[in-house]
Amino acid sequence: MNGASREALASTRERLDALTDNTSVDAAKLAGELAAVTALLDREVSLRRVLTDPAQPAEAKAELAQRLLGGQVAGETLDLVAGMVRSRWSQSRDLVDALEELADTADLTAAQQSGALDSVEDEVFRFGRILATSTELRAALTDRKASASAKGALVHSLLDGKADAATERLITRLVTHPRGRSLEGGLEALSKLAAERRNxxxxxxxxxxxxxxxxxxxxxxxxxxxxxxxxxxxxxxxxxxxxxxxxxxxxxxxxxxxxxxxxxxxxxxxx
Known part of the structure; x- marks a missing residue:
């Protein structure tokens, strides 16, 4: 990201950290809701453009987001998204990329709060190594003809009971909604985010x-x-x-x- 988007993302990261510092906030639930909003805006291009249109008043965009998402997500998620659409983004897609990063960060925060962050880091890395040595598995997880539910079920069969719940959620989202990324690139990005949780x-x-x-x-x-x-x-x-x-x-x-x-x-x- 460049310019305005970089500044908007930095500000949003700070708001997320402040939000998840509150132990009453369920970081895993927040991650799931942010991921749902990511999927919505990735799918609805016209809506994404409206919410990032610099010609529209910031409050008008925030009110639109609140009307659309009100009752669908928790108040913390709604406030976070409203704050994001008030910000200025260089490209409309940057908003979706930022939401996706926040969802992953919230899940990693949940792992950190439960003392499982190190395990999640290692499990994400190990999954990448397995992927590198199994062309059959990689083909199955990147098959464009396979449904997202089928790919998610495959990840569940591989990780259920063998990895932390946060690991399974992170990898499932990557596999079912790659958004143009390679699996390897997505796994590396997750590793970097996990490392940043401890600087x-x-x-x-x-x-x-x-x-x-x-x-x-x-x-x-x-x-x-x-x-x-x-x-x-x-x-x-x-x-x-x-x-x-x-x-x-x-x-x-x-x-x-x-x-x-x-x-x-x-x-x-x-x-």
Whole structure:
């Protein structure tokens, strides 16, 4: 997002944080209602344009949202959405993207409040790894001919009783309403949001053999010092790295594997 949309999103994030700091607010219910509003505005393009039309008075747009959603969602959700449509958005789609992010953040907040945020982070990452190794599963979850309910049922069969409820809700929404995103991109975005709940960065660490708890702690401390922020480690094992370690933080890759050193030596010899 750029310009006005970025400012509107930042303001809305602050309102969501203030709202969910109140323990009387059911963050999981809030997430579900925000997701429903996201689906509505994603589907109803003309309505979305009206609610983001800069030529319309802010209060008029807020009143329209309140008339449409009143009685359909809780007061907290209604107030949050009304505040969003009062803001200025650079593009109408930015409002829907922001609502989607808020829904995911509210679910992650619910996980944090129950002490399950670390588990949810790990489960989202593990689901991504399973997806990467199973072309059949990926094909089933991205099949355009399959209904959203069928895809949701498949996710439920995979995660029910095996993952936190917040994990299942997050992945189900991603699979059933991808909104043009790839599954991999959506899962990565969820990982980043989860890390932001604790002001942490995410590092994907690939090693030839599993790290011990002590090694994991030392690596986390080194990366936190290097990047100046607490680091959440997503650990993966791949024998093809041939020893050493590969760390990816955002777009930056730190490759200390033997495989990479051998590859570099081959390139130099070929040159």
């Amino acid at each position: 942490r960065m995410v590092a994907t660490v690939t090693t030839a053999v599993p790290l011990s708890d002590a090694q994991r702690a030392r690596l986390g401390a080194v990366l936190a010092k290097l990047y100046g922020r607490e680091m959440h480690l997503n650990l993966d094992v791949d024998p093809e790295v041939l020893g050493g370690i590969v760390v990816r933080v955002g777009d930056e890759v730190i490759d200390g594997s033997i495989a990479e050193r051998l590859s570099e030596a081959s390139r130099r010899m070929a040159g």
